[in-house]
Amino acid sequence: MATDATVRRWRRNPSLLSGAVILGLLLVVALVAPLLLSGSAETLTDDARLGPGAEHLLGTDAFGRDVLARALVATRLTLLMAAAATAASFVVGVAIGALVHLAPGWLRETCLRLIDSAVAFPSLVLALVIAAVLGPGTVSAIVAIAVAGVPGFARLTANLAATVADKDYVLTARLLGVPGLRILGRHVLPNISGPLLVLLSSSFTLSLLDISSLSFVGLGVQNPQYDWGRLLNEALPSIFAQPSVVLAPSIMLIVTGVGAMLLGDGVASLVDPRTRGTAPAPAKTADAAGLAAPAQDGAAQAPLASGGAGAAAGTEQDGLLTVAGLTVRAGDRTLVDDVSFTIGPGQIVGLVGESGSGKSTIAMAVAGLLPEGVRANASRLALGDLDLLGTPPERRLATEIGIVYQDPIGTFNPALRLGTQLTEVARVHLGTPRRQAAQDMVRSLADIHVTEPDRRLRQHPHELSGGMLQRASIASAMTTNPRLLIADEPTTALDVTVQAEVLRQFRRINREHGTAMLFISHDIGVVGVLCDTVLVLHGGRVVDRTTGGDLRRGTVTHPYTRALLAATPAAVEAGGTLSAVRWTADAHAAQPSGAPSDDLSDKAADRPPAAEGSR
Amino acid sequence: MSAGSAVPAGPLPTAPVRRVPRLRLRGGWAGFAVRRAGGLLMSMLLLVLVTFLIVPLLPGDPARAIAGTNSSPATLAAIRERLGLDEPLATRFVHYLGDIASGRLGTSFRFDTPVADIVATRLPYTVQLVIPAVLLSLVIAVPLGMAVGVLTRDGRRRRLGVGFGTVAGLLASAPVYVVATLLIVLFSISLGLLPSGGATTPSALVLPIAALCIGPAFAIARVVRQETASVLAQDYMRTARGHRLGSVRLHLRHALPNLVTSVLTLSGLVLTSLLGGTIILENVFTYPGLGTEVVQAIIYKDYPVIQGIILVVGMLALLVNLLVDVVLGIVDPRTLEGGRRGH
Numbered sequence: 001m002a003t004d005a006t007v008r009r010w011r012r013n014p015s016l017l018s019g020a021v022i023l024g025l026l027l028v029v030a031l032v033a034p035l036l037l038s039g040s041a042e043t044l045t046d047d048a049r050l051g052p053g054a055e056h057l058l059g060t061d062a063f064g065r066d067v068l069a070r071a072l073v074a075t076r077l078t079l080l081m082a083a084a085a086t087a088a089s090f091v092v093g094v095a096i097g098a099l100v101h102l103a104p105g106w107l108r109e110t111c112l113r114l115i116d117s118a119v120a121f122p123s124l125v126l127a128l129v130i131a132a133v134l135g136p137g138t139v140s141a142i143v144a145i146a147v148a149g150v151p152g153f154a155r156l157t158a159n160l161a162a163t164v165a166d167k168d169y170v171l172t173a174r175l176l177g178v179p180g181l182r183i184l185g186r187h188v189l190p191n192i193s194g195p196l197l198v199l200l201s202s203s204f205t206l207s208l209l210d211i212s213s214l215s216f217v218g219l220g221v222q223n224p225q226y227d228w229g230r231l232l233n234e235a236l237p238s239i240f241a242q243p244s245v246v247l248a249p250s251i252m253l254i255v256t257g258v259g260a261m262l263l264g265d266g267v268a269s270l271v272d273p274r275t276r277g278t279a280p281a282p283a284k285t286a287d288a289a290g291l292a293a294p295a296q297d298g299a300a301q302a303p304l305a306s307g308g309a310g311a312a313a314g315t316e317q318d319g320l321l322t323v324a325g326l327t328v329r330a331g332d333r334t335l336v337d338d339v340s341f342t343i344g345p346g347q348i349v350g351l352v353g354e355s356g357s358g359k360s361t362i363a364m365a366v367a368g369l370l371p372e373g374v375r376a377n378a379s380r381l382a383l384g385d386l387d388l389l390g391t392p393p394e395r396r397l398a399t400e401i402g403i404v405y406q407d408p409i410g411t412f413n414p415a416l417r418l419g420t421q422l423t424e425v426a427r428v429h430l431g432t433p434r435r436q437a438a439q440d441m442v443r444s445l446a447d448i449h450v451t452e453p454d455r456r457l458r459q460h461p462h463e464l465s466g467g468m469l470q471r472a473s474i475a476s477a478m479t480t481n482p483r484l485l486i487a488d489e490p491t492t493a494l495d496v497t498v499q500a501e502v503l504r505q506f507r508r509i510n511r512e513h514g515t516a517m518l519f520i521s522h523d524i525g526v527v528g529v530l531c532d533t534v535l536v537l538h539g540g541r542v543v544d545r546t547t548g549g550d551l552r553r554g555t556v557t558h559p560y561t562r563a564l565l566a567a568t569p570a571a572v573e574a575g576g577t578l579s580a581v582r583w584t585a586d587a588h589a590a591q592p593s594g595a596p597s598d599d600l601s602d603k604a605a606d607r608p609p610a611a612e613g614s615r
Numbered sequence: 616m617s618a619g620s621a622v623p624a625g626p627l628p629t630a631p632v633r634r635v636p637r638l639r640l641r642g643g644w645a646g647f648a649v650r651r652a653g654g655l656l657m658s659m660l661l662l663v664l665v666t667f668l669i670v671p672l673l674p675g676d677p678a679r680a681i682a683g684t685n686s687s688p689a690t691l692a693a694i695r696e697r698l699g700l701d702e703p704l705a706t707r708f709v710h711y712l713g714d715i716a717s718g719r720l721g722t723s724f725r726f727d728t729p730v731a732d733i734v735a736t737r738l739p740y741t742v743q744l745v746i747p748a749v750l751l752s753l754v755i756a757v758p759l760g761m762a763v764g765v766l767t768r769d770g771r772r773r774r775l776g777v778g779f780g781t782v783a784g785l786l787a788s789a790p791v792y793v794v795a796t797l798l799i800v801l802f803s804i805s806l807g808l809l810p811s812g813g814a815t816t817p818s819a820l821v822l823p824i825a826a827l828c829i830g831p832a833f834a835i836a837r838v839v840r841q842e843t844a845s846v847l848a849q850d851y852m853r854t855a856r857g858h859r860l861g862s863v864r865l866h867l868r869h870a871l872p873n874l875v876t877s878v879l880t881l882s883g884l885v886l887t888s889l890l891g892g893t894i895i896l897e898n899v900f901t902y903p904g905l906g907t908e909v910v911q912a913i914i915y916k917d918y919p920v921i922q923g924i925i926l927v928v929g930m931l932a933l934l935v936n937l938l939v940d941v942v943l944g945i946v947d948p949r950t951l952e953g954g955r956r957g958h
Contacts, residue, residue: 180804369856
């Protein structure tokens, strides 16, 4: 299984493969060339300074030696020197970086500072110092480049070890009395090997190119030995007479550089978990799980009740927002299947359901913000006279639909001041002058109980709390007095006391401005408090339509809705027992629609929350 | 998250004492200045120490290493006297520090002229290569990387992505002296357009600067492209799309500022290594800068010159780093609070 996975990984990683092939070929050249080509590379002949030809592909040098053969033979020395230097920097650097953590506090701090300072200099500066001490020569070049590479390894190791050292398993080992060196060897180093490997591969190239550069300027390999740098050095004086001589060593150096870079990229993507998965994440925005625990005994099991798709109870004929037959697909997966509802003026409609039920996808489909590769179809999707299916004018979209997202911190651009972001729609789409827009925003922020509103506008998002940001984003969404406000889990990322305040603001806006709202939440309690009409979603379909009033009173009939209601802590405190939700959409399973209708336990097993809620 | 409720009100005698957070200065820049000044001082001290150690570390008798094996006792004594080799190491270091602080870098063995003069004549040549190369690499890298990043987002235009990756990878990994050599072959020898050495005319600067900035430009462009892709996938970019902005405003106003931090952080590294590249590159063009001089000094064992030039090049590197941090602090105030943001 492990080998299978390895093979697949290599196949999916063309840069790793091609890099390994290039370097493998170089290795073969390094082994074989000195055995076969030493004669033509080193024997002095009378055929001096020949141009490229059949007998000597790239010509001969001033002493009649074959230029190509010399470049190939030089591969061995060049690779050996680079390998020696890299190995030395790796061993010394990793030892320093790891052992620093065993030192007493003041010494550790000093060493870390020293390492940091050393990294600030170009590696060549340190290399020149060593070259100055040891004088020009092969060994001196190797030592110089090895020493120059030490700080890089030491710093990476020290930084990585510091992050791992705080992990629970290391603390546990420490508490168990495992000696420091053993902790380093068994627990710390294996867990940081990935990034070190990446650095190792890039460091090898750098060493190779740096040693060659020393040879090139005459500080490295000396006559009669030769590496690529030395060959280039010898070619340079006669470059006008015989430019082709520089080609062979140049090509070798470039090919090696490219090979190592490809290998480095490949190793990096192998090590980096972010690039491992290739499945595009759909419009999910990390619904907080925990509403519905996986199946257990005594859970409600019932077929789908009456409230299926199509226009049913709870929808109004003269809707502001009309959604009819909305289906959203990502590739061959159906995220939302034939959902219809309308929102009347001033009405608040709630979409409730667990993670993956498609509620956020519906919101983003209405807002026209579905990610790349996710397609929405509907028989009708319109906001009043604005057809949302076509290409509605950007200006009307921006001003008539306000959106409040789930995670207030991720929603704001960290690099821009709040004022810029909050007033952007007004400035860009309504042409409001900057000063005017700012004044309006200060007033809106004050309305929504944001303290010191004029200072907030000059601040960056990271300077505000999540609750403050969420209120600011509500104020921002309301600047253009939109006809529809879409709130996608606006309270999920906030703590409970802040949640209540934010909900109060939604109600105030609805009361004062008569704004229609599409309110998405996994929290059936929140939805019940706020919404007129509530659609319960499961597996991309509407399974129940009810009202906020019924939810509040607990007079709901559908078993899934009842189960959701029973699973909220509030209901438990009221004196019930906490029951886990298990509900199988048998009715859906019977239809050959391709809609995701797996039962809850399957879903939990198939898609762990981490894989699902990333971003 | 916090387990506060489980902890009894009074501190237990055995409970670990939570360390009081270090002094935090109000106002990002003040804290930044204090922290950065400390680091700078440390780096400078390290630099001075390392250059100082060149002479004491010389294998065998430093005086003999300097004068050569066949030198007379009188010469050796003179050298010892001149470099103060008979004094204890600590005393010599203090003298060395004092000399540097007052701008005395010693006297060249070879030319018998003050090292400070040599540095002063050579430095401008190096600077007039480095600064244009730095600016040019950024000017090429950022628009190019961003354009490719935007065009290839979400796996679009796969062929462009692969093509750019290959070409940029090739150019980014080619060593500067090879690029320089090939540029000479192409533009000086084959086409006869540009001079291949010296620094007498402005046209003599074209090839060295081009050779210097090609590698860094494409190395940075690769990162810009990658960062662009990751920034475009962020939630705040969805918010910006929700504001229904035009493509220019969306990318320049909302995406670009978020690239700057990571791009600059990387550029700091690339640009200091560009400084190292200059040293090698100058030798290709027999360019009268610090790089050509320091290599000659190493070959002829002119230690005061080596020390002086390495000090100056090291200081330039520190300056580049400081500059990057200051610019980072201006464009992204969050970086003032800690070290640079890693990615």
